Amino acid sequence: NAGVTQTPKFQVLKTGQSMTLQCAQDMNHNSMYWYRQDPGMGLRLIYYSASEGTTDKGEVPNGYNVSRLNKREFSLRLESAAPSQTSVYFCASTLQGGELFFGEGSRLTVL
Amino acid sequence: DQQVKQNSPSLSVQEGRISILNCDYTNSMFDYFLWYKKYPAEGPTFLISISSIKDKNEDGRFTVFLNKSAKHLSLHIVPSQPGDSAVYFCAASGLQGAQKLVFGQGTRLTINP
Numbered sequence: 001n002a003g004v005t006q007t008p009k010f011q012v013l014k015t016g017q018s019m020t021l022q023c024a025q026d027m028n029h030n031s032m033y034w035y036r037q038d039p040g041m042g043l044r045l046i047y048y049s050a051s052e053g054t055t056d057k058g059e060v061p062n063g064y065n066v067s068r069l070n071k072r073e074f075s076l077r078l079e080s081a082a083p084s085q086t087s088v089y090f091c092a093s094t095l096q097g098g099e100l101f102f103g104e105g106s107r108l109t110v111l
Numbered sequence: 112d113q114q115v116k117q118n119s120p121s122l123s124v125q126e127g128r129i130s131i132l133n134c135d136y137t138n139s140m141f142d143y144f145l146w147y148k149k150y151p152a153e154g155p156t157f158l159i160s161i162s163s164i165k166d167k168n169e170d171g172r173f174t175v176f177l178n179k180s181a182k183h184l185s186l187h188i189v190p191s192q193p194g195d196s197a198v199y200f201c202a203a204s205g206l207q208g209a210q211k212l213v214f215g216q217g218t219r220l221t222i223n224p
Contacts, residue, residue, distance in 0.1 A: 004154070035214075040120070042200060043155070043214040059213075090154055098143065098204075100212065102154030 023091030134201035
């Protein structure tokens, strides 16, 4: 099993450019999440999808949009990237709360 | 406002000794607590959890203690091994489960041979 797969693993953008981070899970989980990790800040929730067809804001949603394409896939879009969005992004999933399964992360640099 | 705090950014322990990682929380509605371990260039992986109805949970070399009155939890690793060197995150959630999982800043544990 691949678990949670994120693409791309690395990306460099210029300020104002847009991009989409893709996430797919093959564990038949209901809920999916996007976190960002910054030094000294831990993991902060950007958006989550409790089930297919629903999405909700987390702690730091500004500047991001998400799409729950189907039960397997949950994408994160940056419409106009800013240097403050330089971070490592993690997608995660869970069946019904509790233990989260994380992807390997996507390192984004915005110049 | 940081609801889950890990006040020690780093910890260095000798191989074979006990490692104790600490975590404090401020929200009394949290009722489920987890520890995650993260190696460089990998995603966090679940280590151990504890419900607020318990004060201790053990899994092999790992034990988590919860002191609800002090709003404090700790992770004990005995004996510590070089492979335990990683960043450890504590996390907490309330009645809404993982939808509102809040993470601490992380503690980098280094096990010295």
